[in-house]
Each structure stands twice: as structure tokens, then as C-alpha cells.
Amino acid sequence: MPPVVSDKYKQEKKAAILKSAFECFAEKGFQVATIDDIVAHSKISKGAIYNYFSSKDDIYLELMNQHTNENISNLKVELEKLSCTKDKLDYIFQLYSQLNEQPQFANSTRVHIEFWLYSTRKEDLRDLMLDRYEMYKTLFNTILVEGIKKGEISSSVHTDEIAQIFWGLIDGISLHYSMLLDKYPYKQVYNEMKELIYTKLDMK
Amino acid sequence: MPPVVSDKYKQEKKAAILKSAFECFAEKGFQVATIDDIVAHSKISKGAIYNYFSSKDDIYLELMNQHTNENISNLKVELEKLSCTKDKLDYIFQLYSQLNEQPQFANSTRVHIEFWLYSTRKEDLRDLMLDRYEMYKTLFNTILVEGIKKGEISSSVHTDEIAQIFWGLIDGISLHYSMLLDKYPYKQVYNEMKELIYTKLDMK
Amino acid sequence: MPPVVSDKYKQEKKAAILKSAFECFAEKGFQVATIDDIVAHSKISKGAIYNYFSSKDDIYLELMNQHTNENISNLKVELEKLSCTKDKLDYIFQLYSQLNEQPQFANSTRVHIEFWLYSTRKEDLRDLMLDRYEMYKTLFNTILVEGIKKGEISSSVHTDEIAQIFWGLIDGISLHYSMLLDKYPYKQVYNEMKELIYTKLDMK
Amino acid sequence: MPPVVSDKYKQEKKAAILKSAFECFAEKGFQVATIDDIVAHSKISKGAIYNYFSSKDDIYLELMNQHTNENISNLKVELEKLSCTKDKLDYIFQLYSQLNEQPQFANSTRVHIEFWLYSTRKEDLRDLMLDRYEMYKTLFNTILVEGIKKGEISSSVHTDEIAQIFWGLIDGISLHYSMLLDKYPYKQVYNEMKELIYTKLDMK
DNA sequence: GATGAATGAGTATTCATTCAT
């Protein structure tokens, strides 16, 4: 419990807060979970939390940024390594194919969508969320556009729409899974979706 | 002693409260909108509202039940009138094709998904929501199953998965539209989705 | 503890809150006194207080408005009844001459000056306070101007400056009295001040 | 073992803290300004500040003591140099005549009066403040008493009351100026006040 | 049945002060 403290210490503390916060949000929902919940869960004092974050919104935002940034940059790195369009798409599809096995997947989905909705009513948050959507969409779209350029995908494909359908389905399916849990046949639906899109792309 | 006010009066009052409540929820979100907002909007007193509903949750529940029941039974009635599978599917697809033109569509979507998420954490609400999902899924699934039986659809179609994909996409696309609004090309994405599914069904 | 309640009831409740609030402010100071203090002192619930007032600032403001309005309008009424300048000034001077005998005078002074200072840093409050100052200044100035017009006061008197000196002294003396209490010879100083100003006015 | 740092170093550090503290208090008010504001403004760590001062109150107290002591002793030194009563009074009056041109005057006034009021409620601070008042009053009073003794002032003057009126007016006028700023004709009022008092003294 | 005043636990956030390094 010291001042004049290493960067590492601070990063770990911040990470610990974020971890606790995520678990609280996951358990109760972003709006319902309170700072006191995070205090109780993390055993870190309220004042300390506010030393690292400026508000409850800020905590979520960092949570999401971290998640998105890791996600997107990992994805980009991995996709760079692959040259043909099919491999790239396979890679992406495989990423989401087993998400339901991650224990926090349902909670995570709920938290993200809840905040997504919450942010609609807050000017300052909204743009951040829109940027995030744009990043994901572009990622998928780029693969398709390059696929067409390289002749690996039917040139009649409407890349932008397909990209939006992909993410729409990911969100829709995740949402339904997060509600129905074991009653929802995530994998089957997911595979069906993959087949649907692959048929459309007419990939070589 | 006869009742002091007629049943009709009571039903109208209840309907008026629900209407106001929906508008308040839509404008501010379910959790953020307050009973006082509903009082202000409906010009009905707080006490009166609690005469008709036992809680804020209860108001939402009735709202959703009513909406679902109307929706589903309307749908069933209309679908009964149609005999061939393609007509039935066309009818359903057409229903959602222009939803984005309805002024309250984005708000309505947000409210429903918000409550959907909210209900996950509440034992008593959860089952109600699951039933609702089941009803929608079954509706779509039944059409497909009958279509196969009548030979109007490829018998290799996984009806249940397709039904879940349909509603997953509806929810995913609606969610994205409700965030991005005019920046989201609802109709194009929707049409692409329709084509995707129709291709799969290989309808005659 | 009823709804559908008479105006009289509401006025009394409001008055009771204001009374308690004043006593709390007087005892601890405006900034230090808390809403919980007012709750404890008035035995009125926090929610009820916020039914009648929108904020702590608002409570003070009403307190001051009420006080100022009563004061000023009483003063105007009384002054109307008097025709010669000397009588009017005598009346005003007599008003403040025994204020120190009022039990709450010192506290009242402190609260008002504290809020006066506090309001300097708040845009919205500031103008209200300036108006109030203007009202008092004008009241005194008007008497002097009329006195000159009627030839009852030396025409060389700088009315505006004298008016500001009058209120400056009232505030300065009250401030000092509110700190020193019995150690401050309020009446003697006050009488000296009166003489000083009367000499200047060269009243007939 | 000799002290690690020199006394000079310590005094300078203390002075730096006081300077910053004054500026923070002046800008935001004593109660609103925070220790963190002082840290940010002074670039001195929180811990260091608490090495030199035991509390926020203590900082103010030292600030005021220093200010008062400097003021009073300067004043005494200057007044010693002058022999006739008129020169002494002229000197004092001239001191306050242009205060409004000092950029920090309004802020400074607010801080002092705010703390003055604040101190009324704190046993330990109160006596300090009373002493301070006494010192100022005595200073002025002494000049008048000596003036009478030397026959330079009318012997009918109530010296104590005049002294209190002087400081009452100084505080009252400063207070009003600190609120109204450019809307307050500080110099005119001040000169009028001077004339008023001089007339009374009937100085030779 | 209708009204709306009353309740009070609950909310995010602040800040003087402490103390391990």
C-alpha cells in the first residue's frame, strides 16, 4: 500500500479493478452494479478506484477499449499471416465458433450490449461506440474486398452488406445465447450461419 | 353492490398507462425512465398507476405481453390466410422490411433488448422471456417444416437453425440500426439477408 | 401525512422546512450544514424536503427572497406613510438600531454574508444577489434624492455614495457584531454612524 | 547529526506553500479549494504540505497571521515616522484608497471574510480572530487618542466608535466591492467616507 | 378509485488526512 510506486504496480492495480468491475457488471448488469459492489468485490477502497478511473462510465470504457484493442490488433496480426481469403474467413469464423464455451461469454455479451444501449442516450459515449462498430465492420469488409480483387470471391458480392450481416448475426446469436444459455444450440446455429455466408460468397 | 366503474373504463385506463409508459421507456430507457415520467406523460396519478400495476417491472411485462400477443396472433391469423410457403415467408419478411421507417422503431428495439437483458437477472421474468422467444421461433420453424412436408422447400434445410438465424438476424440488425440510425443501411442489409436465406431454402 | 392536501398545509410545511433550514444554517453555516442536518432538525424526510425545494441553494434562496421581500415591502409601506425626509431616515435608522437585540441577528448576518460570498462563484446565483443589493441601495437613494428635491437635504450631497456608505456600514457593523457579539458596542457604534451621516446630510 | 536541510530551505518551502494556498483560496474560496488544488498549483506533494502544516485550517491560519503581522508591523513602522495626526490618518486612508486596483483585492477580501465567518464556529480559531480585530481597532484608536492629546483633533470625538466605524466601513465597502466589482464605485464611496470621517474629526 | 405527499435506502462522487516506501 505504498506511494512512489512502480508502473507495474499501478498497472496491476488498474487491472485488478477492471477485473472486479467486469465481474460485477457481468453479475448484475452495468447499470445495476454499483461502485460499492466493485469495492466489496475487489477489496479496493472507493477512493483508490477513483484514483484510477474518473467515473463508472470510464471504468466500462477502459474495459471495452482494452477488450476491443486487444481483439482487433490480435485479429489483424493473425490475418496478416494468412494470404488466401478462405483462410482469413475461416480464421474469423473459428474465433467465434466456440465462444459459448468460455464461461463468461454470456455475461460479457450482456454487459457489452447493455452498455451499447446505455451509450445511445449519452452524446459523449455514442461516438466512441460508433467508431468501435466501424472498426469491426471494416475489418470484415476489407477481407471481402481483397478477396474480390484477388478473384477468390464472386465479384457480385455486396461486401458491405455481408459484413454487416456477419456482425449482426454475431450480435444477434450472442444475445440469444446469453439469454437462453444451454437451451440455445449455439454451435449448430453458428455453423448454419457460416454455411449460409460461404454459399453466398461462392469462394474458390 | 355493483362495481363503481365499468370494466371498459378500467381497460382504457390501463391502456393509457401502458401507452405512456412505452413512450417514456422508449425515450429514456427502461431503467432511466421513472414512474414520475409516466405520471407526467400520462397525467394519471402515481397512486392510480399502482392501482393497475404492482411495479415498474410489471408495467413493462404487461407492455411486452400485450405487444407479443398482438403480434403473434396477428401473424398467425395472416399466415393462416396464405397457403403456399413462399407467400408466408414473403409476408413475414415484408413485415420487418420497412420497420426502420416507423418513427419509434429504434427506441422500441432498445427498450425491448434492454428489458430482455434486465430480465436475465430476474428469476421470475426470465421464464416469461424464454417462452416468448420460443413462440417466435416456433412460428417461423413451423412454416419451414410445413414447407418441407409440402415439398416447397428443400428437405435438407435445418429448419430450427434457420429459424434461429432469422430471429438472430432480425434482432442483430435491429440492434445495430437502433444505434447507428441513418448511418445504417437497414434496407440493403435486410434485403441481402432475405436473399441469403431464400437461396438456402431453395424454394419452389 | 396526506396527499390531496390544502394550500395552507403546503405553505406550513414549506415554512417549517425553511425555519429548520435557517436554524441549521445559522448554527453551522450554509456550506457546512447538510441536508441531513435539516432532516434531523425538522423531522421531515429528505424526500419531502426535495418535494418542496429543488436543491440546498434553492432553500437558501427562498429563505432570502422571503426575508428580502417582506423587508423591502414593509419598508416601502411604512415609508409611504411618512412625508418628510427626516422622518423617513429616522424610521430606517431606528429599524437597524436594535437589531443586535434579536437573538438570531448574529447568526442571520453570518448566513447571509456567507451565502453572499458563496454566490460570487456561481453564475446563476450572482445576478440574484446583485439585484437584491440594487433594491436596497435604490431604496435609500430615493429618499435622499427626494429630500434634495424637496429642499430638506443639502443639495451638495452625493446621494448614491451616501446610500452605499449606509449599507456598507450596516453590513460592516453587522459583520463585526456577528463575530464579537457582546464585546462589540453595537449601539454606540451605530449611533455614531447615524450622527456622522446626519451631519453630512445637513438636514432641515 | 545536523539537520538535513537548512532552516532557510524550510522557510522558503513553507512560504511557497502559503503563496499557492492563498491563490487557490482566492480563486475558489477557502471551503471549496482542496488540498489537491494546492498540490497542483504549488507542485509540492501532499505529504510535504502536511509536513509543514497540520491541517487545511492551519494553512489558512498561518496565512492570515503572516498577513496581519506584516500589515500591522509595517503600518506601525510607517506611522512612527509621521508625527502629526493628519499625516498619520492620511497615510492610513491612502493605503486603502486604491486597493481595488490590486488584481487580487476582491478575491482576497472574500477569502478573509469567508474564513472570518468560518472561524466563528470554531472555538480555537475564534480567539485568534478577535485578537486580530482588536489589534486593528487599537491601531486606529491610538492615533485618535494621541491626536486629541496633542490637540489636533476635537476632544469630543468618540475615538473607539470612530475606529470601529472606520474598520466597519473598510470591511463593508470591501465586501460590496468584492461582489459587485466594476459595478461598484469603490473610489467615490471611499472618498465620501474619508470626507465624512474627517469632517467629524474636525482636524487642525 | 384517485390522489400525491411522504418515505428512506440507495447512488456516484469527493476530499482531508494518513502512512508505507
Next chain:
DNA sequence: TATGAATGAATACTCATTCAT
């Protein structure tokens, strides 16, 4: 001595729900 992270009680304000009239 200096540092600044940690503490946690304190704050103004909110809002679903109750219940006397």
C-alpha cells in the same frame, strides 16, 4: 524529508413504493 496511493466517512440528490385522505 518527500512522495502520492490509499482510505472511507461524508455529501447532495433520486425514486420506487406506500398510504392517509
